[in-house]
Amino acid sequence: MAHSTAKNLSLQGIGASPGIAVGKAYLFEREDVDVIEKRFIRPEEIGAEINRFKQAVKKAQEHLREIIRDVPEEYRDHVYILDSHMMLLKDKMIYDGTIEQIRRKNLNAERALKVAVDKVKAIFRKMPEGYFRDRGSDIVHASKLILENLLGTGPSKISDIDKRVIIVAHDLSPAETTQIQLEKVKAFVTDRGSHTSHTGIMARSLAIPAVLGLADATQLIQTDDLMIVDGSAGTVIVNPNEQTLTQYHDRKERLEEHQAKVTRTSHLPAETTDGHRLTVTANIELLEEVVAVMDHGGDGIGLYRTEFLYLNRPALPSEQDLFDNYRDLAEIMGARQVTIRTLDIGGDKFAASVPWGEEMNPALGLRAIRFCLQSPEIFKAQLRAILRAAYFGNIRIMFPMISQVEEIIQAKQMLREAAASLDKAGLPFEGDIQIGAMIEVPSAVFMADVLAKEVDFFSIGTNDLIQYSLAIDRVNKHVAQLYQPLHPAVLRMIHRVVQAAKTAKIQVALCGEMAGDLINVPVLLGLELDAISMNPISIPGVKNLVRALSFEESKQLVHAALKQATTSGVLELIQEAYGKSFETAPFFQASGE
């Protein structure tokens, strides 16, 4: 038997497409273009070697042509990628380049191809912008089609799969993903890739669960291994035991039933049985996620994390790059409100573009507003971009990790300077923009009454607030069970912030994972928050639940919960009030930050 020895092995990756699948693994293997034998051929063999290469290209073209012909209707939009691969196969830089390597350097065709491809890849790697640089992968995928024919391994026939399986692969190229017959795939699992990779985007658009970026799934999983893929939580379980299996079967069933029910009503407002309306918004970090926000009935964007544009690139984004991005977001959302959080990372993250030292204790170090105030050039560019984009939509701005009122005052001063500089430059912008403070440091909770005088709204960032107030690093397995969103201390802090906001007559929202977890919803409702913001896919479930709750009852629940001594005390209250139906709730929660 070729089964993995691992029993009930749990792997954590990136949940790129939600849903649950249980099935047999199908390990999709391919030759890695980087391990290529280097051989020198004799001068009299050159002609034959060149011919062998040309034949391989021809076969690759035929193969690709077949793929294009057979592309199923639902993938027709993606065919252009394959069309350009078709041209890449005969592109001079690869085709003539390889022949030249064979002829001049007496290299075997495989190695000659690699040299030619590496040269092209080097050019792309030097490019500054994401889109162009990413195209380097197209060259790799196209050249693999030739290589497979040279090596005689033939194309990996993903379309030959004859039973419903979970595809486990190192990485999947667009050509491969489009060949997969949907009805045969239960889920995707890959070593590489992220939320934004082609496989992730495609899996989401087709509603097939996917967990990507598992690093070594192809090493740990073998064909025919039984596995569970939880694309919502980003978890993969290999060879689960009976108990785990039963558990997931039940959850899957309940999830599907539940989802079918709630998505039908996701566009209705989250209004309680007694007529109180809670605003339910989305946390996103990519422009592309806006589609999911709309589909899931988000009332707006409560948290736009802006770090993505700064990471994984050699230079800082320009003001124009940022503006284009924010403006797109504002225009797509139209009248619906978008809350942009200014940069929330530390200097250590800018490996390439900002020379800051390594942090001993990053959570307590130079990050977020602290970093921005010390890097006025970086901060101003972002502030200007936000003000300019605000001209095109309903944008408000939020400063993260505020721990003292001076930070707000300074940030506002810089925002005024940014507005003045835009005015001077004659660029259109909206200067009258709502300003908010993120409440995620315990000192800000206790000084909320003071902070409230300086801002138009609060947003309570519970992920960090829980971490800082309970002194728990939830990534640390040994203490993760102590990370308890319903800890009475956490509830009392939220309550305190809400009261400060109400006294000052400013808006107060909560954004953090706890907002997307159904079991917390009655308490959050009863805490009298104006809005809660969460992962887009959690929105329908949360709205649906709010519509079944009474605002008055939830306020009474909170009144009692604030007096509890322990988290389990709070949980018991919730179960007393609403029954055991919340047992499965954590499951509906979306994965990671």
Add this chain to the structure above:
Amino acid sequence: MKPTPNSKLSRSVTIPNELGLHARAAAKIVPLAEQARSRVFIIKDGQEADATSILDMMGLYCPCGTEVTVRITDPADIKILNRIARLIEVGFGES
């Protein structure tokens, strides 16, 4: 190296589409350039790329707003020059 504006063998155009001279756009130039009798180049800042190679053109790195010059080497290819320049001017038919 800069061609004279009224040179019969070359035309300067600005890339107007959002994605610039990306793979799909370059792929539209290739079949036109392949019909030419002689070689066709896309030039940016004096750097020449073969208009029959997607990769060579993408290697120039021309995002939106870049000015490029299309150059032919045989006056008989003037129609192809005009077609390629027109294709670029209309943003390769993209928004």
